[in-house]
Amino acid sequence: MTTQPDTSTGNGTGTSGAGDPSPGTDARFATSPAPSWGPPAPTLPSEPVRPAAAPGAGEPARPFLHRAWRGRPGDPRWARPAFLALLLATTVLYLYGLSASGYANSFYSAAVQAGSQSWKAFFFGSLDSANAITVDKPPASLWPMALSVRIFGLSSWAILVPEVLMGVATVGVLYAALRRRFGPAAGLIAGAVLALTPVAALMFRFNNPDAMLALLMTVTVYCVIRGLEDGRTKWLVWAGVAVGFAFLAKTLQAFLILPPLAVLYAVCAPVSLRKRFAQIGLSAGAMVVAGGWWVAIVELWPASSRPYIGGSQNNSFLELTFGYNGLGRINGDETGSVGGGGGGGGTGQWGETGWNRMFNSEIGSQISWLLPAALILLVAGLVLTRKAKRTDLTRGSFLAWGGALLMTALVFSYMAGIFHQYYTVALAPYIAAVVGMGATVLWEERGRVWASLTLAGAATASAAWGYVLLDRTSDYLPWLKWLVLVGGLTGALGLIFVTRLGRRLALAAAALSFAAAIAGPTAYTLSTVNTGHSGSIVTAGPSGASTMGGPGGGGGGMRGGFPGGGQNQQNGNGAQNGQQGGGTGGPPTGGTGGFPGQNQQGNGNTQGNGGTRGGNQQGGMPGGGPGEGGMGGGGGAGGLLNGANVGSAAKALLSKNAGDYTWAAAAIGSQNSASYQLATGKPVMAIGGFNGTDPSPTLAQFKKYVTDGKIHYFISGGGMGGGGGASSSASSRISSWVTANFKKVTVGSATFYDLTQPTSSS
Secondary structure (H helix, E strand, O other): OOOOOOOOOOOOOOOOOOOOOOOOOOHHHOOOOOOOOOOOOOOOOOOOOOOOOOOOOOOOOOOHHHHHHHOOOOOOOOHHHHHHHHHHHHHHHHHOOHHHHOOOOHHHHHHHHHHHHOHHHHHHOEOOOOOOEEOOOOOOOHHHHHHHHHHHOOOHHHHHHHHHHHHHHHHHHHHHHHHHHHOHHHHHHHHHHHHOOHHHHHHOOOOOOHHHHHHHHHHHHHHHHHHHHHOOHHHHHHHHHHHHHHHHHHHHHHHOOHHHHHHHHHHHOOOOHHHHHHHHHHHHHHHHHHHHHHHHHHHHOOHHHOOEOOOOOOOOHHHHHHHHHHHHHHHOOOOOOOOOOOOOOOEEOOEEOOOOHHHOOOOHHHHHHHHHHHHHHHHHHHHHOOOOOOOOHHHHHHHHHHHHHHHHHHHHHHOOOOOOHHHHHHHHHHHHHHHHHHHHHHHHOOOOHHHHHHHHHHHHHHHHHHHHHHHOOOOOOHHHHHHHHHHHHHHHHHHHOHHHOOHHHHHHHHHHHHHHHHHHHHHHHHHHHOOOOOOOOOOOOOOOOOOOOOOEOOOEOOEOOOOOOOOOOOOOOOOOOOOOOOOOOOOOOOOEOOOOOOOHHHOOOOOOOOOOOOOOOOOOOOOOOOOOOOOHHHOOOOOOOOOOOOOHHHHHHHHOOHHHOOEEEEEEOHHHHHHHHHHHOOOEEEEOOOOOOOOOOOHHHHHHHHHOOOEEEEEOOOOOOOOOHHHHHHHHHHHHHHHHHEEEEEEOOEEEEEEEEEOOOO
């Protein structure tokens, strides 16, 4: 027999007795018993509540627009208008200056373009419409963008607006999740915190898979909490579906939150133990079906008639999933990658690992502004509900969002493989939810001394940490850190004595504390949306906000580092398109370099000082496109992190008679090929995938393509080049064969080889 959910605590759905509010109705706006965690009576007068309208017989139904504006009968009048205003403000904020990012990450934009031209490329996530090789992720995140481009044509807005809508949807789902149990105020707080998190503002305006992942992970937690609320199986099934599609966006990262959520439901769901495990099993089945159908088709499809699986060494998506995109990200053993990191608290090629990674100079300004407050409020929420019944939904909500936060942060902190700052957008909904829940619950308990002191402690932690983060960019709005510190401490002082203040002063203290807490991330968010971002490695905030060493940075590694991965952001003095280097102490002709400055707001050197200038320097990894760096036939790393500038003469050359060939050109490395494909609209083969290290095509396959007249030009430079090993030597051998046997054509600063014109020696 199915038991009813225990909802006897908190400010949520009320108890299951007669006359209690139905599921989904906020109990603060109906008569409900005292919370189980302690005396509920506030010491301050509460605002009068308009009673919910009784659904009497014969009562005329309200018009749809009225219901959309007014919201649920039990909500206060301000709730729905405030929620709609939050969504509108988020939309406007994220759309502002969107086209400044151009094609953003041209690696994914090229795949979007290909998917808009070919349904086969759409299905597989191919980099070109002729289906030579795929991106190194499954294609779900590309599908909304490809459909948009198919409908509206290729443009920056057509690519990026779907990402913006995902951000707005994430705010909406988060609000809905918190409103049900904690009221509209909690939802609004959480939604505002999420929208104003710098890395969220970055990634919901960018075309990487992380935007879809963050949305689907938020949906997953929402569905699990709904299951905890009423024990209905459908919510666990929908949670499994959400995780399955999240897997098709970014593979195994979607599974990070499964352990805490599965344990939570197994222990706390309001149904029998047998049914709990059966529901978890059904959820797992739904996850496998939602994510596995595409995998099964790809693995069963004859390899000879589908594109090569980019990022893999054996043309297998399963290998990609569990290797390069799976365990390799954890232990740093990523075959075909540019290198791993340092485990056990060491400093590696992808930054320092350890318990404080989310707070350090590489990551802190992206995500951690309210992380100290969230941790304090999470502990407070669990202490507050420690005596609640097993099925208590308030505690379950804290465990769901808090468990997802801690699990994801723990893995991020110690993963030794490829790690970029923008990955932390996955934490943003969890932090926002815990802050919204914790602040609301403690505010209701403010009559208790420990609750008011905890609120004050959270406000103090936010102010102090905001000061530290702002002080790391001391030239950026230098007055703001003092405003944050003084305002936050003043608000915290008011929260300590909140029971002795009148209602207006108490609300003013709370508002001041919240304003001080979000002032820093708001400033960084505004800086983020005011600046274009492009390339493979992007960060939020002003110049210097994030200083990550990257390959060669900090722990040594690849010779010369990677000059030229800059974001080409337009305001200021730095050279554009990766011409300004950045790694700490990187000599101009090799040695230990690092990732270049991301050139946010044009100052160059965002990620280090010194470094090399992109160019044709032995041992370095130049950042320009062909002819602007690289190492000639050997490959080099031109375009590894960002694409090349394609001049009008080069575009005209590749476009001429392009319809007579399967591929207008071929280039080593996906960013390099993507630049020319986006410029010409014609398929360009990416030899070796993203890094130029995938063994596709082989030299024999490439020779056959040339003999059959399928490729017109070879574009010089690009990729990692001959870094050693069989996979990387495939692109090097192709490059060497081409340069030795075909006519060289120079157009401006770019170098091509006409594969229809053999040299006399060949």
